[in-house]
Amino acid sequence: MANIKISEQKVQQIEAICKEFNHEKGELINVLHKTQSLLGYLPAEVQEIISKNMNCSVAHVYGVVTFYSFFTMIPKGEFPISICMGTACYVRGAEKVLDEFKRILNVPVGQTTPDGKFSLSCLRCVGACGLAPVVMVGEKVYGRVSPDGVKDIIKEYKQA
Amino acid sequence: MTQFKMHLLVCGGTGCRASESEQLFHNLKHEIIEKGLENDVQVITTGCFGFCEKGPIVKVMPDNTFYTQVKPEDAIEIIAEHVIKGRQVTRLLYLNPETEKHVSDSKHMGFYRKQLRIALRNCGFIDPENIEEYISRDGYAALAKCLTEMTPAQVIEEMKKSGLRGRGGGGFPTGLKWDITSKSQADQKYVVCNADEGDPGAFMDRSILEGDPHSVIEAMAICGYCIGADKGVVYIRAEYPLAVERLKIAMKQASEFGLLGKDIFGTGFNFEIDIRYGAGAFVCGEETALIHSMEGLRGEPTIKPPFPSVSGYLQKPTNVNNVETFANVPVIINKGADWFASFGSEKSKGTKVFALAGKINNVGLIEVPMGTTLRDIIFEIGGGIKDGKKFKAVQTGGPSGGCLTEKHLDIQIDFDSLTAAGSMMGSGGMIVLDEDDCMVSIAKFYLDFTVEESCGKCAPCRIGNKRLNEMLEKICDGKGTMKDLDLLRNLSHVIKDTSLCGLGQTSPNPVLSTMDNFYDEYLAHIVDHKCPSGQCKALLQYVIEAENCVGCTACARNCPVNAISGERKGVHIIDQATCIKCGACLEKCKFNAVFIK
Numbered sequence: 001m002a003n004i005k006i007s008e009q010k011v012q013q014i015e016a017i018c019k020e021f022n023h024e025k026g027e028l029i030n031v032l033h034k035t036q037s038l039l040g041y042l043p044a045e046v047q048e049i050i051s052k053n054m055n056c057s058v059a060h061v062y063g064v065v066t067f068y069s070f071f072t073m074i075p076k077g078e079f080p081i082s083i084c085m086g087t088a089c090y091v092r093g094a095e096k097v098l099d100e101f102k103r104i105l106n107v108p109v110g111q112t113t114p115d116g117k118f119s120l121s122c123l124r125c126v127g128a129c130g131l132a133p134v135v136m137v138g139e140k141v142y143g144r145v146s147p148d149g150v151k152d153i154i155k156e157y158k159q160a
Numbered sequence: 161m162t163q164f165k166m167h168l169l170v171c172g173g174t175g176c177r178a179s180e181s182e183q184l185f186h187n188l189k190h191e192i193i194e195k196g197l198e199n200d201v202q203v204i205t206t207g208c209f210g211f212c213e214k215g216p217i218v219k220v221m222p223d224n225t226f227y228t229q230v231k232p233e234d235a236i237e238i239i240a241e242h243v244i245k246g247r248q249v250t251r252l253l254y255l256n257p258e259t260e261k262h263v264s265d266s267k268h269m270g271f272y273r274k275q276l277r278i279a280l281r282n283c284g285f286i287d288p289e290n291i292e293e294y295i296s297r298d299g300y301a302a303l304a305k306c307l308t309e310m311t312p313a314q315v316i317e318e319m320k321k322s323g324l325r326g327r328g329g330g331g332f333p334t335g336l337k338w339d340i341t342s343k344s345q346a347d348q349k350y351v352v353c354n355a356d357e358g359d360p361g362a363f364m365d366r367s368i369l370e371g372d373p374h375s376v377i378e379a380m381a382i383c384g385y386c387i388g389a390d391k392g393v394v395y396i397r398a399e400y401p402l403a404v405e406r407l408k409i410a411m412k413q414a415s416e417f418g419l420l421g422k423d424i425f426g427t428g429f430n431f432e433i434d435i436r437y438g439a440g441a442f443v444c445g446e447e448t449a450l451i452h453s454m455e456g457l458r459g460e461p462t463i464k465p466p467f468p469s470v471s472g473y474l475q476k477p478t479n480v481n482n483v484e485t486f487a488n489v490p491v492i493i494n495k496g497a498d499w500f501a502s503f504g505s506e507k508s509k510g511t512k513v514f515a516l517a518g519k520i521n522n523v524g525l526i527e528v529p530m531g532t533t534l535r536d537i538i539f540e541i542g543g544g545i546k547d548g549k550k551f552k553a554v555q556t557g558g559p560s561g562g563c564l565t566e567k568h569l570d571i572q573i574d575f576d577s578l579t580a581a582g583s584m585m586g587s588g589g590m591i592v593l594d595e596d597d598c599m600v601s602i603a604k605f606y607l608d609f610t611v612e613e614s615c616g617k618c619a620p621c622r623i624g625n626k627r628l629n630e631m632l633e634k635i636c637d638g639k640g641t642m643k644d645l646d647l648l649r650n651l652s653h654v655i656k657d658t659s660l661c662g663l664g665q666t667s668p669n670p671v672l673s674t675m676d677n678f679y680d681e682y683l684a685h686i687v688d689h690k691c692p693s694g695q696c697k698a699l700l701q702y703v704i705e706a707e708n709c710v711g712c713t714a715c716a717r718n719c720p721v722n723a724i725s726g727e728r729k730g731v732h733i734i735d736q737a738t739c740i741k742c743g744a745c746l747e748k749c750k751f752n753a754v755f756i757k
Contacts, residue, residue, distance in 0.1 A: 028456035033437055067458040068439030070398055086360035087591045088517030090605055127363030128175040129517035130212030141178035
């Protein structure tokens with residue numbers, strides 16, 4: 001069993017979330033959603049706490065966490081960058097935009113830069129196909145992004 | 161209640177919000193208060209107008225003026241000119257690309273002329289966060305009619321007569337589904353709304369929930385009445401925050417108005433709705449997988465039978481319908497099955513919403529009667545191909561569908577004709593491709609998706625799709641052989657025949673349909689080691705034409721991997737082994753000396 005390194009306060013918050021859903025196994029996905037929005041990610045130790053409180057095995061929790069693409073075990077960067085890889089964006093050149101982000105940030109998809117500032121991920125259709133290709137940084141949507149525009153987007157956040 | 165003389169409808173769909181429509185809304189509101197017009201003019205945020213390409217959109221009522229690509233700073237001019245002086249702001253009107261004349265009314269735009277909006281009837285007309293606006297457009301009248309004037313059997317009969325088929329992709333007759341679930345005996349039944357729209361490039365369900373959430377709530381209650389369920393669950397993607405927010409507001413308002421909860425319309429009928437969140441798994445669009453996900457498990461499908469109508473959520477009879485299917489229900493009850501069945505083709509009645517995207521001029525959400533031709537959709541409504549390029553194919557049905565070509569353009573599309581042509585309706589994604597798109601890459605793109613989204617439960621889908629993907633990768637890299645083509649086809653059929661659920665049974669469709677329609681392109685990759693559309697990087701070569709090269713060294717200086725050599729004022733050469741095909745040299749050369757071979 002891994003040593004629990006997160007703060008006692010956070011542990012209590014996670015326990016409170018489990019309680020809120022009556023420790024019902026059927027509510028596991030809702031518990032995971034809430035916990036991830038609290039911590040930003042779901043590392044192994046957090047999954048252990050949840051498994052204890054929800055009366056199910058760690059394997060079960062891990063199985064669910066890894067099944068759904070929305071859940072992540074790696075902390076997101078301060079500015080999570082998501083490139084839409086929906087078909088509409090793909091045919092309008094999303095792959096080249098993604099390549100440029102990978103090149104400039106020097107991280108593969110699903111990883112976070114060493115300084116913790118940026119994380120890079122792909123998502124499937126934001127539904128803003130009229131603006132394809134689309135990039136999201138946090139909640140902000142950038143439309144009609146060209147490979148040339150990538151460095152400007154990153155610059156915007158580097159200074160922040 | 162205040163009687164407003166004028167209404168400004170601002171699109172609040174996700175696409176327009178991404179182009180600052182929220183700020184525009186606030187600016188309009190601010191200007192109206194500034195000019196003391198708050199008792200005469202009302203600004204409303206509506207759902208999606210559909211014309212996403214030209215967003216953000218502002219519609220002025222009652223004169224029906226349709227402004228496109230409105231920026232937040234345009235608010236001042238709209239108020240000063242249009243609202244106060246009654247003069248249209250011409251520069252913000254839609255410019256008809258053919259006549260080069262401004263069009264002020266959406267009815268006269270090619271994009272809207274051939275559309276018929278049933279499921280999207282309220283999107284772009286009402287404020288989705290105000291139940292009174294929904295009620296004023298016959299909202300909840302259908303529920304009242306069902307509960308007070310009709311028996312469940314009569315409602316089911318009406319649904320059957322309407323010919324409505326499941327809009328999520330399967331095309332199963334909705335009335336029949338309700339009938340089967342109504343006949344299952346149990347102490348508890350459930351109505352589930354499938355709002356887990358996972359098809360990349362499709363956003364119709366989201367737009368309906370964002371623009372007209374009450375229609376879905378009303379229909380779920382009607383369905384509950386028919387099948388004998390007092391609980392409904394909406395299973396929705398967590399990635400759709402705006403849709404979730406608007407649905408929650410709508411549910412709260414419906415409860416306050418006594419349209420959800422106990423003893424609705426004093427008839428003793430109870431109905432409650434709960435929300436469950438998806439967490440990003442395409443396979444959860446499949447009924448049984450969706451139900452497992454609702455139960456907090458991995459979203460893996462199970463063998464049918466038992467069908468959810470017999471044993472579904474928590475092992476109770478469950479009726480699962482998609483958002484768009486539900487959105488059609490209240491109109492059918494209000495206007496009658498015959499009215500609905502008067503639209504569409506022989507076996508597919510009514511309309512279908514499509515998300516039109518890709519290399520097309522008018523990207524957006526459209527709704528057309530079943531039986532409309534692809535040509536009308538792409539060239540009339542869609543306004544043709546972007547940048548005057550040549551039409552190559554249209555991909556329908558998302559990762560489960562196929563590519564249709566020039567020769568299919570006059571097919572009258574409905575569930576059956578699309579399947580017969582080797583594609584499918586799916587949930588209604590429609591991606592238009594032009595001459596620059598490589599069909600092998602497109603097939604690979606969809607396979608990448610399927611490999612990632614396969615739940616892994618059954619071997620044909622988990623392993624088979626991976627092998628298909630590897631073969632396609634080989635072909636795109638120019639290392640494919642003729643034997644691979646046979647293998648591709650054989651394996652595709654095995655996967656289709658032996659997979660457990662709809663995901664695997666349809667996943668090879670993009671491969672098979674591109675092989676059927678674009679066999680030449682496969683051959684070009686394998687035999688000639690060339691990608692005709694110049695998309696497959698491994699098959700490209702950047703070359704310097706000696707005649708045009710003046711030796712300015714711009715290419716060599718900008719090459720990130722120092723693959724270009726040559727003396728100043730001498731002809732330069734690209735070392736193919738070092739070249740990473742980034743295209744920097746092509747971009748920097750001012751003498752047209754670099755070209756792609």
